[in-house]
Amino acid sequence: MKEKEFITVIKQVLKSKYIGDDCAHLKDIGIVVSQDNLVENIHFSMDYTDAYKLGYKSAMVNISDIAASGAKPVYLSVGLSLPPNTDEKFIKEFYEGMQNADKSIDIIGGDITGSKNILVSVTAIGKCLNRKISSRKNAKPGDKIIVSGNHGSSAAGLRDLFRGHKNNLTNIHLMPEAQVEFSEKISTNIKRDYAMMDTSDGLMDALEQISQSSQVLMSIDFDKIPYDKSIEKYEDFKDLILYGGEDYQLVACVPEDFRINGYYEIGRVEKGLGIKIDNRTIKNFDNKLFNHFKE
Amino acid sequence: MKEKEFITVIKQVLKSKYIGDDCAHLKDIGIVVSQDNLVENIHFSMDYTDAYKLGYKSAMVNISDIAASGAKPVYLSVGLSLPPNTDEKFIKEFYEGMQNADKSIDIIGGDITGSKNILVSVTAIGKCLNRKISSRKNAKPGDKIIVSGNHGSSAAGLRDLFRGHKNNLTNIHLMPEAQVEFSEKISTNIKRDYAMMDTSDGLMDALEQISQSSQVLMSIDFDKIPYDKSIEKYEDFKDLILYGGEDYQLVACVPEDFRINGYYEIGRVEKGLGIKIDNRTIKNFDNKLFNHFKE
Numbered sequence: 001m002k003e004k005e006f007i008t009v010i011k012q013v014l015k016s017k018y019i020g021d022d023c024a025h026l027k028d029i030g031i032v033v034s035q036d037n038l039v040e041n042i043h044f045s046m047d048y049t050d051a052y053k054l055g056y057k058s059a060m061v062n063i064s065d066i067a068a069s070g071a072k073p074v075y076l077s078v079g080l081s082l083p084p085n086t087d088e089k090f091i092k093e094f095y096e097g098m099q100n101a102d103k104s105i106d107i108i109g110g111d112i113t114g115s116k117n118i119l120v121s122v123t124a125i126g127k128c129l130n131r132k133i134s135s136r137k138n139a140k141p142g143d144k145i146i147v148s149g150n151h152g153s154s155a156a157g158l159r160d161l162f163r164g165h166k167n168n169l170t171n172i173h174l175m176p177e178a179q180v181e182f183s184e185k186i187s188t189n190i191k192r193d194y195a196m197m198d199t200s201d202g203l204m205d206a207l208e209q210i211s212q213s214s215q216v217l218m219s220i221d222f223d224k225i226p227y228d229k230s231i232e233k234y235e236d237f238k239d240l241i242l243y244g245g246e247d248y249q250l251v252a253c254v255p256e257d258f259r260i261n262g263y264y265e266i267g268r269v270e271k272g273l274g275i276k277i278d279n280r281t282i283k284n285f286d287n288k289l290f291n292h293f294k295e
Numbered sequence: 296m297k298e299k300e301f302i303t304v305i306k307q308v309l310k311s312k313y314i315g316d317d318c319a320h321l322k323d324i325g326i327v328v329s330q331d332n333l334v335e336n337i338h339f340s341m342d343y344t345d346a347y348k349l350g351y352k353s354a355m356v357n358i359s360d361i362a363a364s365g366a367k368p369v370y371l372s373v374g375l376s377l378p379p380n381t382d383e384k385f386i387k388e389f390y391e392g393m394q395n396a397d398k399s400i401d402i403i404g405g406d407i408t409g410s411k412n413i414l415v416s417v418t419a420i421g422k423c424l425n426r427k428i429s430s431r432k433n434a435k436p437g438d439k440i441i442v443s444g445n446h447g448s449s450a451a452g453l454r455d456l457f458r459g460h461k462n463n464l465t466n467i468h469l470m471p472e473a474q475v476e477f478s479e480k481i482s483t484n485i486k487r488d489y490a491m492m493d494t495s496d497g498l499m500d501a502l503e504q505i506s507q508s509s510q511v512l513m514s515i516d517f518d519k520i521p522y523d524k525s526i527e528k529y530e531d532f533k534d535l536i537l538y539g540g541e542d543y544q545l546v547a548c549v550p551e552d553f554r555i556n557g558y559y560e561i562g563r564v565e566k567g568l569g570i571k572i573d574n575r576t577i578k579n580f581d582n583k584l585f586n587h588f589k590e
Contacts, residue, residue, distance in 0.1 A: 006386050006407050013390040014402050024403035025372060027328060028419075035418055037374035037403040042409050077319060077373075079332035079416040093302050095308040107309050108319035110330040111416075112301050121374040121406075123330055125321075160335030217442050 008020060020213065022197065023069040023126065024132050032126045032133060034175060035067035036108050040118040049163045051090040053174045054120065055097025061200065062124035063102055064178035064248040068198040070187030071126030071136045075182065076107050078122050081115030092283035102180070131187035134175075139214035139253035143194075143269040148182040148250040149226060151203050156231040169230065176248040185260040186252055196233025196252040202245040217272030221280075224266045242277075243288045315508065317492065318364040320422065320428050327421045327428060329360035334409045335413035338391040339579045346385040350392025350414065353408075354503075356495065357419035359396055359473035359543040363428045363493040365482025366421030368475065371402050373417050376410030397475070409503045426482035429491035430448060434509035434548035438564040443477040443545040444521060446498050450539025451526040464525060480555040481547055491547040497540040502570050505548060512567030514574075537572075538583045 008221040011019055020023035037043060038058055049057070076098065082090070091112075098107055110123075134157055157173030160166075162291035179198070186196065195214060199207040203225070207218045222238070231237045255270050275282045306314055313319035318327035333339060333353055344352070354371055361368040373393065376384070386407075393402055405418075452468030455461075474493070481491065490509060492501040498520070502513045518531070526532045548564050570577045 017405035035372045035374045039410045077330045079330045115334045123418040188523035
């Protein structure tokens with residue numbers, strides 16, 4: 001995977017302790033920071049979305065990164081590059097969408113420039129307060145693996161969009177909800193270091209990242225992964241659940257005796273390395289993961 | 296100017312107290328944050344630069360924003376979108392360039408995605424520490440107007456690049472230096488609120504922004520603006536000095552009796568509105584300012 005090779009190169013050049021999780025944890029300031037680029041015709045198409053929904057999702061994608069760290073999302077900054085024919089209506093609706101993603105978050109500015117295609121780069125800042133900040137390095141054998149909700153809906157929704165449909169699944173794809181409350185319940189109650197990620201690049205990708213960073217085996221019981229039954233209209237719905245991406249749910253590895261309201265236990269962390277589903281080791285699934293650099 | 300009209304719309308939608316300066320000042324955390332997008336074939340061309348210089352300048356442009364606030368630049372995050380044919384060498388050199396812009400600054404990660412053209416969005420974080428943070432709203436009649444150094448070099452350098460030259464001016468265009476020390480001298484010594492901006496969009500643009508935000512008249516003595524004599528080879532070098540942009544110098548309005556080592560006093564803040572150069576009021580210069588949305 002080219003993206004991962006690039007990140008290896010970046011780590012070699014920078015020797016930075018901050019690179020590895022979706023958020024950088026700046027302990028001296030007590031904040032976490034994340035940044036995501038959304039590029040027209042790569043991450044979204046104006047054929048299927050509009051300015052309001054794009055603003056909404058751009059904010060939400062970054063709020064989700066902050067939620068994955070366990071911090072409280074407080075500020076968003078946005079670098080927006082737009083084609084010359086952009087009108088004021090687009091700007092107005094984009095920012096209304098961003099603001100409505102979470103009204104408790106302040107949008108603090110950023111940059112606005114010209115461009116051939118639409119480029120949105122959002123930076124999110126979260127406060128650590130008295131919360132425990134996660135790292136994908138922190139999964140331990142014996143932990144239970146929990147998720148916040150359904151997987152596969154967003155990928156099925158994207159297919160529905162291609163077919164010109166409008167339904168609950170397409171809504172989930174266009175306007176996902178970051179799992180801010182789930183994040184808060186964990187990070188304010190947990191006593192021990194823990195691993196948490198969002199499943200923006202798919203559940204399997206998140207499991208693989210945690211496995212590699214923590215050097216553990218993720219043992220999953222497929223039937224326990226929650227999903228919306230309406231995706232069963234797609235024959236390969238099981239692949240959508242595992243590899244679909246953009247559901248912006250959270251997956252966490254927490255102690256066996258840790259309890260909060262409202263989660264789905266989908267498996268256990270074991271000694272070893274990689275991913276097992278229903279006791280079958282899953283190998284070489286890179287080609288199923290989304291890769292922007294695929295040629 | 297379309298960019299400014301857009302910013303007016305954004306202010307109306309967000310009603311955010313943070314929008315107005317290049318940096319947002321987050322007092323509850325004690326930091327300032329800025330974000331800038333650099334877009335291929337709008338802000339730069341790979342015909343004239345390379346990955347190392349692009350990384351260097353991308354960092355420096357944002358370090359300059361932090362310097363303009365008076366804060367200490369400490370962290371950079373970068374969202375990088377790159378064409379599918381990008382190789383590891385590009386990534387390596389880009390990050391080496393970023394790191395070498397200021398080795399005291401930590402690069403904390405960000406995002407890497409695909410794109411048709413190169414897009415670099417850098418977010419910079421500065422610590423306020425015991426420094427006084429500037430705002431373009433703070434200029435007062437009686438203040439002296441000071442700059443940190445030469446204007447016009449970068450714009451002349453860009454012209455030289457178009458002509459295939461390589462010299463001191465082209466270096467200044469490709470690898471500018473943010474005025475971090477000048478900023479620190481002011482913000483750690485000044486006792487009163489003050490206005491400061493970088494001249495990334497040109498000296499006149501900065502003067503106009505301060506004039507509008509502070510509702511004051513900026514009276515400039517043209518002969519006192521420092522510049523590199525080698526730009527006199529261009530007949531319109533005076534326009535390059537005033538409107539050229541990308542010199543990343545600082546312009547500040549400080550009390551008459553404020554002294555630091557190493558600055559150029561170029562004029563005075565007076566009661567009124569707008570800009571006077573050598574006692575002549577300058578009007579309607581919008582068409583001379585750089586505008587990415589010009590069609």
